[in-house]
Amino acid sequence: MNKWLPAVALGWILPGGGHLLLGQRVRGMMLSASVVVMFLLGLMMRGAMFEPQGGDLLTMLIYYGGFIGNMASGILYFLATWMGYAQVDLAGHVHDYGTKFLVGAGLLNILAMVDVYEIATGQKD
Secondary structure, three states: OOOHHHHHHHHHHOOOHHHHHOOOHHHHHHHHHHHHHHHHHHHHOOOOOOOOOOOOHHHHHHHHHHHHHHHOOOHHHHHHHHOOOOOOOOOOHHHHHHHHHHHHHHHHHHHHHHHHHHHHOOOOO
8 A cells, every 4th residue: 555545535534633643743734733733613603514515617616615714614614514513505704714724624624635645645744
């Protein structure tokens, strides 16, 4: 099995976990704190979680992309949905920013997973 697969999988489920597994403690803690804070801020702003939705191409792209961004937060997404968080999409700046924070947390975690992959394969220190 490849060395990078368990680290990337752990990095998805537990933000920063892949870096911790590879011995990058400071980087792992900073990424973990960043993803968790962004996700919690999104929840506190009552941002909406995306769900896959059909329709025209642009609608599908936005909703499937947002869903992938939400799921990329790993355990944070699953805990929030399992605990019943289901904010409807409301009009307003704060809610809109909250939605962007929730997706942004997942996108930051995707960047962290790419970083873990590059460290594990020796492309980066």
